[in-house]
Amino acid sequence: MLTFISCAKTMASRSSVAVPEVTIPKFEREAVENALEMSQYPAPELEKLLRVNAKIAAENRLRYHDFCSADNRPMPAICAYTGAVFKRILPKDFTVDDFYYAQEHLRITSFLYGLLRPLDGIKPYRLEGDVRLPEKGGVSMFDYWKPLLTDYFISEIKKQGGVLVNLASGEMKDLFDWKRVEQEVRVITPEFQVWKGGQLKTIVIYAKMCRGEMARFIIKHRIEHPEDLKAFSWEGFELDAEKCSENHLQFTLLNP
Structure with a gap:
């Protein structure tokens, strides 16, 4: 079983977490090329391109400018992102065993x-999926990655038994030919919702926190079978069996 999560917009500048090793990303060459293209944009253009304020744009201008510096040491991806x-x-x-289990079972x-493994070394950056780089033919990052990632992602899932636990945000599907993914492997999507005003609603921060907690649950408990995901609970979120289907797991907070 392979688990799949989204990157975060926010990143650390350094990490003090001790890890057993730092590995090389599968698509490091492409990442360097992307970073070099992004380094050509002045801060005001980055502000518009990334839809951020002037301070964040200036910070990322420096990040891209220093991307290939020998002093810019890569951090393991699981420690580099700082989102919820x-x-x-x-x-x-x-x-150490947790890190190595995550390395095999988390993307x-x-x-x-x-696409990254948890111990893959990465450098701070900010980028959006709808950014279009001229040297990439003007296609979005979604369309740039789709032909590169789809076969690789499917093969990674099949190596781990052909089951994907999708804990990523919805837009991440656009990095792949998602129809092919769903045709070739089993995709299980947990959903975390809250009863509010007499109906189920997705509260983004709760959903993100639950995704992180479930990923941790999978890693810490070495979960290998989809059925065992039903045992997950956190801060009042419990399985709502009546709203589950074969490939959809509903976890509901009844009393927020």
Whole structure:
């Protein structure tokens, strides 16, 4: 079983978490090419391209400018991202065996690096899927990555038994030929919702936290079978069996 999560917009500048090793990303060459293209944009253009404020644009101008510097040491991806999902995964208390299990069973999307293993070394950056780089023929990063990632992703899932636990945000499907993915492997999508005003609603921050907690649950408990995901619970989110189907798991918070 392979688990799939989204990258985060926010990243650390360095990491002090001890890891057993730092590995080389599958698409590192492509990432360097992408970073060099992004380094050509001045901060005001990055502000518009990334839809960020001037401070964040200036920060990422420096990141891309220094991307290939020898002083810019790569960090393991699972420790580099600092969004809600990664805070709940909490890699700082992983054992060596936890890191190696995650390395085999967890994948992380990246608009710069394509697809990452947790110990793959990456450098700070910011990029969006709808960015179009002239040297890539003007296609979006989604369309750039799709032919590069689809076969690789499917083969990675099949290596782990042909079952994918999709804990990524919806837009990440566009990095792949998702119809092919669903045709060739079994995709299980957990959903985390809250009863509010008499109906089920997705609260984004809760959903992100639950995705991180479930990824941690899978890693820490070495979950290999989809049926065992039903045992997951966190802060009042429990399996809602009546709303589940073969490839959809519903977890509901009844009393927020």
